[in-house]
């Protein structure tokens with residue numbers, strides 16, 4: 001595999017496939033297509049970050065990352081900038097170079113839902129072999145098992161390119177024990193301890209990460225897409241070139257709207273003088289694949305003239321395909337965290353408190369179902385989801401805000417999640433338990449939000465950030481989940497197992513134990529940030545429902561142009577994203593190859 005920053009290696013050349021973005025999806029697709037003998041060029045806007053300890057070692061992670069992070073500004077609908085940024089990886093490996101490394105599998109029901117939305121072939125059984133082929137699970141040692149590591153080998157792959165394991169040493173095992181006692185007290189019925197990839201029986205577990213222990217460094221190495229697919233000696237390819245530090249501007253089409261290549265420019269970091277004006281071209285024989293991520297692929301499409309007509313017009317871009325789904329249906333989970341100060345006597349107890357906390361994040365994860373969150377009130381809360389009238393109202397609100405294309409499309413997408421919650425009892429909240437200096441910290445979020453946002457360019461300048469409007473907590477269901485899970489977080493930190501250990505379970509929460517729902521909501525809105533599981537903005541759906549790509553990953557209205565990244569998932573999944581996305585990209589390579 002050739003990795004270079006040299007423009008001349010690609011300018012004016014022709015490859016079988018050219019790919020925008022060397023993140024999780026671009027590297028997976030590129031590696032697989034080149035393994036088939038195709039010549040592949042991947043253009044990556046960021047640099048090689050593998051030298052940086054903050055990328056290389058889980059212990060040295062910085063959160064939010066100051067390196068290899070686009071830190072896109074995010075906005076309210078009225079244009080006011082929000083106080084947080086949308087994080088997304090900006091180096092080879094993409095977001096897997098800066099992410100939280102949490103690994104577990106999705107449920108069968110949610111992947112099957114992809115197919116029932118009108119995407120033949122995209123179901124759990126077809127994706128499972130790719131999930132297995134991704135992972136090389138390193139089983140826990142007896143010492144790790146004694147400290148709470150659950151491992152069921154049948155729910156893991158063992159010969160793949162991404163290492164998954166428990167950290168060495170295990171983090172805060174004392175706090176993990178307490179959380180595992182306390183969580184089922186607050187969420188009765190929460191399935192105890194085990195391996196979270198066994199989603200039929202387990203919904204609370206010690207977390208497995210995409211890491212492996214490097215005995216020479218004495219640290220846990222991040223197993224990013226770059227580590228697994230670019231630098232690994234057994235994954236080298238004769239026909240794969242990665243051009244780093246160059247930004248893809250737009251797609252080149254011929255008169256019949258067949259994608260013929262990409263226009264790209266050196267990024268600002270690679271040139272000493274002013275911003276480059278001159279773009280370069282690279283040509284593709286078989287296809288062009290956009291894998292810049294849910295926040296960067298829509299801007300490439302829009303700069304190429306594919307998108308909503310009014311957006312293109314405002315950005316002074318000639319329309320090529322009127323495709324209203326581009327940049328709509330944006331989804332992420334709104335997260336925040338509750339803090340509890342730890343009593344003086346326990347502040348130096350390293351089995352409870354990790355002064356470096358938050359780097360190998362969340363040693364316990366619990367996925368909370370509606371009956372566990374709301375107990376006796378669960379069915380009345382869910383009833384509101386089942387009425388066709390409220391479904392229509394939800395869809396209308398999304399379409400009115402231009403976060404959805406049309407009512408049938410918005411209804412179909414919402415219904416997918418609603419059915420997963422009501423019929424399949426999928427979890428609706430995630431609870432991540434951790435500690436930082438002198439403090440127990442639990443982060444949480446509505447796991448499958450119904451609210452939708454959008455992102456669009458407002459200029460043709462490829463170096464300008466898009467306008468990202470997350471529209472978190474717009475739907476009443478998301479608000480109910482957010483308030484309930486925030487309240488429950490304080491209940492966990494106030495529960496019997498923490499008595500005497502916690503000094504103040506309401507640290508930094510002024511409204512305290514008598515907080516009203518309104519107090520919780522305003523606190524949630526003031527403190528929330530995206531969980532960084534952005535998806536949906538180039539949804540794989542039938543075109544009449546607002547889809548951007550079809551089930552063969554072809555961009556509607558064009559030929560030989562594909563999208564493969566988080567943007568194609570129309571609704572949020574309950575397993576963070578990596579396990580799903582590696583599988584989707586693995587299968588995408590086969591689907592694309594079969595067409596050419």
Ligand SMILES: Cc1cc2nc3c(=O)[nH]c(=O)nc-3n(C[C@H](O)[C@H](O)[C@H](O)COP(=O)(O)OP(=O)(O)OC[C@H]3O[C@@H](n4cnc5c(N)ncnc54)[C@H](O)[C@@H]3O)c2cc1C
Nearest residue numbers: 021023024025045094095099100101102248566576577578
């Ligand atoms: C902070 C953070 C924490 C996360 N934690 C977890 C977790 O614990 N577990 C989990 O499963 N998932 C997690 N995720 C999510 C997961 O990492 C992402 O969903 C996944 O990496 C997305 O893959 P992708 O291929 O869509 O995009 P990415 O992996 O982000 O790759 C996109 C690539 O395209 C490049 N690019 C962008 N624009 C251009 C352009 N114009 N030209 C050329 N290149 C371009 C980017 O620099 C990037 O390298 C997290 C993400 C973040 C950001």
